Amino acid sequence: MAVTITRDTADTYFQTRLDKDVWNNFDIGLRDRAIVSAKDVISRSLGSDVTSETVSTSSEYYPDRAVYHQALYMLISSDHTANGELTGPKWNGSTQGGEAKDIELGKITAESLRWLNWRSGPTVKLARG
Numbered sequence: 001m002a003v004t005i006t007r008d009t010a011d012t013y014f015q016t017r018l019d020k021d022v023w024n025n026f027d028i029g030l031r032d033r034a035i036v037s038a039k040d041v042i043s044r045s046l047g048s049d050v051t052s053e054t055v056s057t058s059s060e061y062y063p064d065r066a067v068y069h070q071a072l073y074m075l076i077s078s079d080h081t082a083n084g085e086l087t088g089p090k091w092n093g094s095t096q097g098g099e100a101k102d103i104e105l106g107k108i109t110a111e112s113l114r115w116l117n118w119r120s121g122p123t124v125k126l127a128r129g
Contacts, residue, residue, distance in 0.1 A: 004051075005035065005050065005051065005063075005064045005067050005068075006035060007028065007031045007035050009064065009068075010031065010035055010071060011023070011024075013064075013065065014068065014072075019072055022072065022076065023072055023075075030075060034071035034072070034074050035067060035068075035071045037071070037074055038067045038068075038070035038071035038074055039067050041070060041108060042063065042066055042067055042070055042108060042112065042116070045108055046063075046116070050063040050064075050066075061115075061116060062115045062116075063115070063116060065112075066108075066111075066113070066115035066116045069109055069111040069115065070109055070112040073109040073111075073112070
């Protein structure tokens with residue numbers, strides 16, 4: 001099944017998730033840009049463009065969901081408030097329970113990596129020749 005990765009498909013995805021209100025509180029334009037940026041970050045890490053959902057029953061590979069979670073992480077970690085104004089870091093570095101959060105923008109979130117079935121990092125194969 002192929003699904004184009006867009007803000008609309010991300011909106012649909014988050015409607016049934018706990019992060020629905022956090023996602024929806026960001027301006028539509030910011031969500032659009034976050035999806036594009038998240039696709040760039042993940043594509044660069046994978047070494048190929050992420051363009052649609054690819055599901056393999058043996059690998060549990062869902063790049064569309066990885067992009068959605070990466071986009072949300074990037075919005076939460078950015079200098080934008082949920083109303084779209086650029087004011088300063090929105091995320092204070094901890095959850096309501098006080099747990100610390102790593103808010104480095106250049107990294108791929110653990111949740112996104114799990115959707116990419118990238119549990120132990122990339123495999124490097126060496127060949128002589």
